[in-house]
Amino acid sequence: MLLFVAFPMILAGLMPLIGKFSKRSLPDILSAITLFILMVLSGLLAAIMNKGVTIHQPMVMGQKLSISLAFDGLTLLLLFIIYLIGFLVSIFSINYMEEYGSKGNYYGLFLLMIASMSGLILATDLFTLYLFLEAAAIASYGLVGFGLGREELEASFKYLMLSAFASASILLGIIIAFAFTGSIDFLGVGSGFLMLGQPKIALICAALFLAGFGMKAALIPFHGWVPDAYTPSPAVLPALSSGLLIKTAGIYAICRIFFNIFGLFGELPSLLIWIGTISIIGGALLAMGQKETRRMFAYSSISQAGYIVLGIGLGTPLGIIGGLFHLFNHSIFKTLLFLNAGSLERATGTRTFSNLGGLGTKMPITSATSLAGCLSLAGVPPFNGFWSKLLIVLALVEVQRYGLAIIAILVSVLTLWYCLIFQRGAFFGKFNTNWSHVKESPFWMRASMVSLALICLLSGLIFPVIIRGWIEPAARIVSSGVRYLLYCAGY
Amino acid sequence: MDIFFYLGLTIFSILAVILRDLLKSAISLAVASIFLSMIFFRLGAPIAGVFELSIVAGLIMVLFISTIVLTSNVCEEPSSQTAKTILPLVMAVFIVIDAFIVRAIMGKLVAIPASRETLPFNEILWNIRTFDLVGQIALILAGVAAVLAFFRTRGADDA
Numbered sequence: 001m002l003l004f005v006a007f008p009m010i011l012a013g014l015m016p017l018i019g020k021f022s023k024r025s026l027p028d029i030l031s032a033i034t035l036f037i038l039m040v041l042s043g044l045l046a047a048i049m050n051k052g053v054t055i056h057q058p059m060v061m062g063q064k065l066s067i068s069l070a071f072d073g074l075t076l077l078l079l080f081i082i083y084l085i086g087f088l089v090s091i092f093s094i095n096y097m098e099e100y101g102s103k104g105n106y107y108g109l110f111l112l113m114i115a116s117m118s119g120l121i122l123a124t125d126l127f128t129l130y131l132f133l134e135a136a137a138i139a140s141y142g143l144v145g146f147g148l149g150r151e152e153l154e155a156s157f158k159y160l161m162l163s164a165f166a167s168a169s170i171l172l173g174i175i176i177a178f179a180f181t182g183s184i185d186f187l188g189v190g191s192g193f194l195m196l197g198q199p200k201i202a203l204i205c206a207a208l209f210l211a212g213f214g215m216k217a218a219l220i221p222f223h224g225w226v227p228d229a230y231t232p233s234p235a236v237l238p239a240l241s242s243g244l245l246i247k248t249a250g251i252y253a254i255c256r257i258f259f260n261i262f263g264l265f266g267e268l269p270s271l272l273i274w275i276g277t278i279s280i281i282g283g284a285l286l287a288m289g290q291k292e293t294r295r296m297f298a299y300s301s302i303s304q305a306g307y308i309v310l311g312i313g314l315g316t317p318l319g320i321i322g323g324l325f326h327l328f329n330h331s332i333f334k335t336l337l338f339l340n341a342g343s344l345e346r347a348t349g350t351r352t353f354s355n356l357g358g359l360g361t362k363m364p365i366t367s368a369t370s371l372a373g374c375l376s377l378a379g380v381p382p383f384n385g386f387w388s389k390l391l392i393v394l395a396l397v398e399v400q401r402y403g404l405a406i407i408a409i410l411v412s413v414l415t416l417w418y419c420l421i422f423q424r425g426a427f428f429g430k431f432n433t434n435w436s437h438v439k440e441s442p443f444w445m446r447a448s449m450v451s452l453a454l455i456c457l458l459s460g461l462i463f464p465v466i467i468r469g470w471i472e473p474a475a476r477i478v479s480s481g482v483r484y485l486l487y488c489a490g491y
Numbered sequence: 492m493d494i495f496f497y498l499g500l501t502i503f504s505i506l507a508v509i510l511r512d513l514l515k516s517a518i519s520l521a522v523a524s525i526f527l528s529m530i531f532f533r534l535g536a537p538i539a540g541v542f543e544l545s546i547v548a549g550l551i552m553v554l555f556i557s558t559i560v561l562t563s564n565v566c567e568e569p570s571s572q573t574a575k576t577i578l579p580l581v582m583a584v585f586i587v588i589d590a591f592i593v594r595a596i597m598g599k600l601v602a603i604p605a606s607r608e609t610l611p612f613n614e615i616l617w618n619i620r621t622f623d624l625v626g627q628i629a630l631i632l633a634g635v636a637a638v639l640a641f642f643r644t645r646g647a648d649d650a
Contacts, residue, residue: 068622106640111631132626
């Protein structure tokens with residue numbers, strides 16, 4: 001099981017060397033094959049081990065290592081998402097990263113980000129979680145500035161500086177938890193806080209974790225880094241970050257810490273609900289006025305992360321299922337949309353979609369797949385985004401939060417609006433003759449986008465299977481609250 | 492013996508703040524953190540010592556080196572007089588707040604189990620915090636990969 005962390009990490013360490021011998025093919029092939037194998041393995045594991053919590057101790061040459069990895073519904077769901085998105089972004093990179101060169105270095109950072117996110121979700125203590133979170137963040141700073149342009153380096157620096165506040169906040173939370181409970185593992189911290197009976201200390205810790213992980217999850221008011229980091233970087237970075245990093249480093253950590261360690265005490269659920277709602281509205285309103293594709297989708301990510309937190313924050317089984325299903329769906333369609341943006345920018349050389357027009361005939365695959373992504377994002381049936389948003393709305397109605405349900409629906413209409421503005425600006429409308437030289441993207445980029453679009457459609461058509469197979473086991477773990485600690489202890 | 496560690500910590504912490512050369516400043520901070528981790532070990536808190544060392548070795552240095560690399564081509568601007576005045580003031584305020592917080596929480600801290608604290612350093616690192624080693628390797632590799640990516644010359648390395 002340590003394979004999920006160690007294998008991509010070892011390969012990442014070797015990638016700069018491999019890149020010296022083979023500039024293109026070998027890094028592409030090794031990365032894609034590794035991620036494909038791990039994706040299949042994580043899918044199989046999810047099918048076999050999706051019951052309760054399994055604490056696994058890896059063995060090396062017959063000797064048990066003193067490493068405890070936790071496998072449960074939530075970690076298995078995220079592990080599969082990480083490798084699914086990782087694999088599809090990797091095949092997109094085969095053509096897309098040609099112009100950036102240094103594929104060995106690129107895949108080194110890419111695989112480290114994947115390995116670190118896997119380590120983060122398998123960790124059973126706060127400090128290990130923090131270490132992997134930082135490793136993933138450092139790899140992502142490298143990817144933001146990978147193009148080496150002034151704008152990219154500036155974005156990388158800004159991202160680093162803002163993330164430092166998040167890291168400091170999380171670290172301070174861990175220090176306080178350690179000081180008052182004498183432990184940093186989930187079981188020790190959770191049981192320590194339960195015995196301590198000092199909600200003030202738990203509240204301080206929770207506030208620090210909320211600020212830190214809220215920034216990683218791109219929630220308002222901690223969202224400032226998102227548009228700046230996503231706009232000038234290679235398109236694979238926002239695809240990985242919006243599709244994976246804000247889910248693992250932000251929302252997974254929020255679920256694990258607030259539900260399974262602290263146990264959603266006091267005003268925490270209300271706080272999560274309000275932060276979620278403000279993010280839904282704020283993100284959508286900010287996305288409305290954008291002319292640049294990636295900036296629009298960056299703000300849209302904030303809005304969609306808000307939906308996830310709103311669903312989960314309700315704390316009801318239906319709300320958690322809706323939130324986690326939206327997490328899965330958002331990973332797929334937002335990765336697709338950022339890859340579409342990359343494809344569009346590569347073909348036209350511009351980040352602004354408003355001065356394009358009629359490119360649907362020139363780039364039919366990019367156009368069709370981006371339409372699928374936009375329809376999923378806006379929650380149009382039968383795409384996956386519709387069902388997850390519907391579940392969140394139903395969960396809100398179930399707890400009689402009618403106002404919030406109306407907000408969730410209205411913002412979905414706003415989302416459709418800005419998606420249509422993008423579609424009309426880029427692919428539909430009158431053809432702009434300035435772009436007569438534009439050609440459709442190469443094979444691997446198309447293959448990646450088509451796969452993601454098909455997943456958007458298929459996961460919408462067979463959503464009950466996905467919910468029963470993957471989402472419900474994950475939701476059971478989240479809603480088990482502090483009982484999760486008992487499972488960890490082997491009860 | 493302890494007084495040297497405390498003096499070392501204070502001197503290198505101040506150097507980290509006042510030195511104009513960013514690289515020297517980062518190295519001073521690393522040395523200060525090494526002194527701090529020694530103090531942790533002397534005070535019977537090897538886990539805290541390990542954390543301090545690992546953060547310095549893995550995280551802070553990588554972050555600072557990356558930052559220095561990222562900003563090395565930016566023209567240097569003379570520091571303003573305001574910054575020179577405010578910095579010691581902020582430090583003084585921080586020390587006062589820190590003293591109050593430490594005083595307030597000192598009696599309330601849960602005693603850390605003595606059995607774990609008395610374990611030797613290598614025992615803690617290899618037998619208790621093994622997964623952290625994997626995390627630290629990931630951190631260092633990420634830092635190295637980021638520096639390699641930033642130091643490369645586009646075109647020359649890509650051919």
